[in-house]
Amino acid sequence: MSNRELVVLGTASQAPTRTRNHNGYLLRWDGMGLLFDPGEGTQRQMTFAGVSANDVDHLCITHFHGDHCLGVPGVIHRMSTDRVRAAVHAHYPASGAKFFQHLRYASAYDDSVQLDEHPITRDGTIARGRFGTVRAVRLEHRIEAFGYRLEEPDGRRMLPEELSRLGVRGPDIGRLQREGSVPVGDRRVELSEVSEVRAGQRFAFVMDTRLCDGVFELAAGADMLVIESTFLQQDADLAERYRHLTAAQAGRVAADCGVRCLVLTHFSQRYPDPRRFREEAAEVFGGQVVVAADLDRIPVPPRR
Incomplete structure (x- = not known):
């Protein structure tokens, strides 16, 4: 099993379907785990995927729309039930601090986990370690939102x-x-x-946003880009209205930024055939395109 892989826990957008749970993505990175945007049902999806509460070191929330955060109570409760001993670091937009508190204490439970909160107020590094750095970059959605980028130092x-x-x-x-x-x-x-220089690997996570400078900053040179593609280009007007991306726009970002592996996700329930997302992105991006499905395990590409 790869030491660096994305475990996909959910791929739906506003409404889950029979085959797609709300969002949830665990990045395994050399023994460290970053859980991004746990939507409703994430705790159960973790069980299906063989992901333990002890696998999560960082909880990263892009914004506080429900499909990206309503799984937080169950995940935190599971951490407490399983007596997770290591500190877990929670990162989220500071403007949504009241929502995080409501989610964290949504019901009575034995609060035994050390959950260190790190509200994000601006672009910049939010975590640093032997793995490198994790940065947050502001995006443009209907409410305040940030994307995340993991950068390994060159060796x-x-x-x-x-x-x-x-x-x-x-x-x-x-x-x-x-x-x-x-x-x-x-x-x-x-x-x-x-x-000779061995370039460090780069991982980028981009959720709800329209095209903006932050999207390209996050994606630049990424070995793996996980990016929302809520709409197809036929509904570009809806994408702009609700500040989302199309599969074609995601493909353009990957092509312009030199991405190696493009992972499309966050699909609107209006489209029954996921192959159309791959086809649309591949028209502008010639690299690897993955249309994420629930419980997929996608390895980060080997070093360049």
Whole structure:
């Protein structure tokens, strides 16, 4: 199983269907879990997907429309029931703080989880660790909304031919990676001589919004872009009215931003055939297009 994958818990928009639950997406990233936009029914979908409450380290809410947050009470209650011991960090637009409090305390329960709240007031880094950084970027919806972007720092890829040519071997390779240089014979070998830059991976999460600068900022160079495509282009007027995206617009963003894997989701119940979303996006984007379905597990593409 991939150490970096998206577990899809729900893919509907305003109204769930027989085959699509409300939103919910867990990003597994080297042992860390980020749960995005848990809509109604997410706790049950987690059970179907084999996702434990202990898998969630960060709870990230883009905005406070119900299909993106009404699953919060069940998820938090499950964390308490399962006695999650590690701190869980909750990120959400500060303007919706009262809604988060109502969701967090929607009913009586044994509140045993350490849930640290981090209301978002502006664009910028909201979490930092060995994995890199998570940033929030403002979007343009009918209420305040933010998208999220995970950025892994660049590393270096060792070049075996150069290591051999310059006589670096055994424990000296690890020392070179840690210290940046090692003595070999009568000279010092620098890390830059025997390695090349390995670009860090990028993940972007874009929900309810119309096209705006924030969408492109989030998607730039993403290895995986998870993006709403509520409407097809035939209903572009509805998309603009309600500040949503079409599949064609999502494809354009992916093409313009150099995305590698485009994951379409948040589908209006008015369209019975999901293949139309793939076809529409693929007309403008030549890379990998995934039309997300509930309980899919989508691996983040391997490093470039």
